[in-house]
Amino acid sequence: MGKLRWISVLMALGVGVLLARVSQASLVMALDTTELTKRADHIAVADVVSVQSAWDQAHKKIYTTIDLSVVESWKGGMQPASHITVVQPGGTVGDIAMTVFGMSHFTPGERTLVFLRGTPTAAGVVGMAQGKRPMLRDAVSGKWTVGVASNAGLERVPSKSISSPTAVESARSLDEMRGQVQQILKAQP
Amino acid sequence: MNLAHTGGAADRKTDRAGEGLGRRMALAAGVVVVVASLATPARAYVRYQIIKDGQDTGVYEQWKQSCIPLVVYPNDLANEMTVDEIEQATSAAAAAWSNTDIDGTYLDVQVNASFDATPSTGSDSYHDIVFKNPWCDPGDPTCQLEALAITSVWAGQTSGTIVDADIEVNAQYAVWTDLVAHPATGKQDLQNALTHEMGHLIGLDHDCYTPGSDPVQMTDNTGVLVPDCLGASADVQNDVMYTKADPGDVSKRTLKPNDIQAVLDIYPTSADPHLCLAVGQVVSLSTASSSGCHCAVDSSSGAPGAGPPALALVVALVVRARRRRPRARR
Numbered sequence: 001m002g003k004l005r006w007i008s009v010l011m012a013l014g015v016g017v018l019l020a021r022v023s024q025a026s027l028v029m030a031l032d033t034t035e036l037t038k039r040a041d042h043i044a045v046a047d048v049v050s051v052q053s054a055w056d057q058a059h060k061k062i063y064t065t066i067d068l069s070v071v072e073s074w075k076g077g078m079q080p081a082s083h084i085t086v087v088q089p090g091g092t093v094g095d096i097a098m099t100v101f102g103m104s105h106f107t108p109g110e111r112t113l114v115f116l117r118g119t120p121t122a123a124g125v126v127g128m129a130q131g132k133r134p135m136l137r138d139a140v141s142g143k144w145t146v147g148v149a150s151n152a153g154l155e156r157v158p159s160k161s162i163s164s165p166t167a168v169e170s171a172r173s174l175d176e177m178r179g180q181v182q183q184i185l186k187a188q189p
Numbered sequence: 190m191n192l193a194h195t196g197g198a199a200d201r202k203t204d205r206a207g208e209g210l211g212r213r214m215a216l217a218a219g220v221v222v223v224v225a226s227l228a229t230p231a232r233a234y235v236r237y238q239i240i241k242d243g244q245d246t247g248v249y250e251q252w253k254q255s256c257i258p259l260v261v262y263p264n265d266l267a268n269e270m271t272v273d274e275i276e277q278a279t280s281a282a283a284a285a286w287s288n289t290d291i292d293g294t295y296l297d298v299q300v301n302a303s304f305d306a307t308p309s310t311g312s313d314s315y316h317d318i319v320f321k322n323p324w325c326d327p328g329d330p331t332c333q334l335e336a337l338a339i340t341s342v343w344a345g346q347t348s349g350t351i352v353d354a355d356i357e358v359n360a361q362y363a364v365w366t367d368l369v370a371h372p373a374t375g376k377q378d379l380q381n382a383l384t385h386e387m388g389h390l391i392g393l394d395h396d397c398y399t400p401g402s403d404p405v406q407m408t409d410n411t412g413v414l415v416p417d418c419l420g421a422s423a424d425v426q427n428d429v430m431y432t433k434a435d436p437g438d439v440s441k442r443t444l445k446p447n448d449i450q451a452v453l454d455i456y457p458t459s460a461d462p463h464l465c466l467a468v469g470q471v472v473s474l475s476t477a478s479s480s481g482c483h484c485a486v487d488s489s490s491g492a493p494g495a496g497p498p499a500l501a502l503v504v505a506l507v508v509r510a511r512r513r514r515p516r517a518r519r
Contacts, residue, residue, distance in 0.1 A: 124330035
């Protein structure tokens with residue numbers, strides 16, 4: 001019994017050490033769905049039609065232009081099948097890749113939920129990669145799930161002035177996500 | 190009876206001794222279990238890999254020169270920190286990844302301060318650390334309004350050779366300080382942030398991934414798939430290259446064993462290309478290979494291209510160029 005107690009105490013200490021750190025953030029403001037919704041001019045489920053990168057006129061930075069075809073719009077009034085153009089820094093031209101740590105990655109053919117700032121002809125993703133949610137379709141049920149935001153290459157800092165999550169929000173069904181965003185929009189003045 | 194009694198006492202003594210031994214063994218076993226649960230079999234880190242069409246290419250980003258001359262422009266942060274504090278934070282972050290702090294690496298990340306007007310960043314042969322206020326035009330779709338610091342790296346897809354890198358720090362919406370000297374809430378520690386960003390600048394990726402969203406689950410240097418960021422071990426979370434930090438964190442000022450191992454493996458003294466370039470000179474992509482530095486140099490501004498071979502030869506002879514103030518540019 002004594003041996004077991006010792007081992008239990010030591011095991012508990014070990015597990016405690018493993019779990020003690022609380023993840024927070026560092027180099028981009030951490031935005032929850034409420035804050036993303038408030039900051040976005042357009043919120044839409046969209047298909048990525050094309051991704052093209054080019055040098056700017058000064059030949060100093062590479063920008064990537066993403067053509068999105070709207071499937072359904074939750075904010076901003078875009079019609080289904082209309083297009084939104086997203087422009088963001090980073091991309092590859094010829095043999096040169098400009099990597100901007102923390103930007104979203106778009107792949108032609110993928111469906112995604114995007115929180116965008118700007119106009120349909122020149123929009124940017126809100127909160128770097130936080131404003132682009134991957135979507136997955138269940139092969140059996142055919143239902144869509146909205147995945148968690150990619151934090152690849154970015155660190156997130158909580159801010160006192162805005163609504164910040166304490167952890168990365170979990171994946172949820174498209175219906176659930178749509179309902180949440182609509183509720184946030186209704187609550188907005 | 191006495192014998193029996195004596196024998197019984199001896200037995201009890203033996204029992205107590207045996208029980209004590211058992212407890213010690215149990216204690217030792219417990220310690221072993223805890224240590225084993227905390228230990229990692231090998232030091233692990235993740236290098237930034239070129240991804241093409243959503244697939245790993247097996248090409249890793251890396252500098253092919255001994256020295257990386259950075260230029261910091263402290264003027265635009267001078268209302269939040271003293272110039273000395275800014276230079277100290279920047280130099281300390283650079284030193285953390287360099288041969289000044291790590292035995293066994295040739296890498297020398299150098300910091301030169303400039304009090305010229307802050308230039309625009311981009312692929313121009315100058316590796317800048319700038320503090321931007323205003324941060325960007327909110328009406329510009331490419332403006333990353335919520336970012337506090339952005340690191341951009343330019344590299345050849347085929348060779349992985351890094352030819353330029355810039356760090357832009359948001360001096361408008363974030364308040365920066367030296368949290369060790371001036372503890373405060375709601376402020377960011379500049380050295381802590383720059384140490385992490387310089388990890389990206391030398392070619393490191395984060396040491397964990399977010400399942401369901403990252404296009405590729407990276408593998409670390411040992412060939413093991415990196416862990417989920419949310420469930421990563423304390424060993425991973427303690428790394429400078431972990432994806433998140435606690436508020437007021439200054440722990441990332443100091444490299445952890447995994448971070449140090451990355452520098453030792455990627456930039457070992459034994460593979461020193463003995464190439465130090467002055468500010469404004471870059472390795473040419475056309476002649477850089479991934480196995481070693483058969484480097485040419487391009488001293489022209491603008492995108493890197495083939496450098497003049499004669500100049501390459503001259504610059505290749507320059508070893509450990511002395512730190513100096515950069516000349517006026519642009």
